[in-house]
Amino acid sequence: xAERTLYEKYGGFSQVSKIVLSFYDxxxxxxxxxxxxxxxxxxxxxxxxxxxxxxxxxxxxxxxxNQLRQLHSHLTITDAHFDELExxxxxxxxxHGMADEDVEAVVxxxxxxxPLIVR
Numbered sequence: 001x002a003e004r005t006l007y008e009k010y011g012g013f014s015q016v017s018k019i020v021l022s023f024y025d026x027x028x029x030x031x032x033x034x035x036x037x038x039x040x041x042x043x044x045x046x047x048x049x050x051x052x053x054x055x056x057x058x059x060x061x062x063x064x065x066n067q068l069r070q071l072h073s074h075l076t077i078t079d080a081h082f083d084e085l086e087x088x089x090x091x092x093x094x095x096h097g098m099a100d101e102d103v104e105a106v107v108x109x110x111x112x113x114x115p116l117i118v119r
Contacts, residue, residue, distance in 0.1 A: 005058025005059065006058050006098075006102050006105065007054055007057035007058045007059030008059075009102070010057065010096070010102075012054075012059070013050070013059070015096065016050055016054045016057065016059070017046075017050050018096060019053060019092050019093060019095075019096045020053055022092040022095055023049070023053075024042070024045075024046060024049070026088045026091065026092065027085070027088055030088070032080070032084060033081060033084055033085065033088075036081075048063075048071075051063070053089075056110055057106055065113075065116055068116040068117060069116045069117075072116070075119075076119055077117055077118050077119060078119070079114075079118055082114055082117060085110075086111065089106070089107065089110060090103055090107050093106055
């Protein structure tokens with residue numbers, strides 16, 4: 001019997017969607033990160049981010065490394081910004097009942113994408 005992914009364990013797309021909404025509730029209030037979203041279509045961003053976070057949990061993958069690099073190439077995202085994103089993501093995952101070791105696994109997957117996103 002195949003082992004369940006974190007995506008399956010924590011309720012699939014609908015639960016990931018709730019996590020992403022919490023993630024952006026926090027980010028938009030953040031003085032350093034919030035301005036990145038001033039002139040963007042948030043419904044589109046939330047949709048993309050939900051797919052991305054779902055893939056980090058072992059769900060369907062929607063983005064290749066090359067796509068992630070291209071999507072963020074016009075932004076000046078620093079290591080400090082990325083660190084803040086990791087912290088907010090970790091908090092959102094914990095807020096939605098994810099176990100500490102599972103949060104660490106998801107954040108580790110996110111960390112692997114740092115070189116694709118940080119300039």
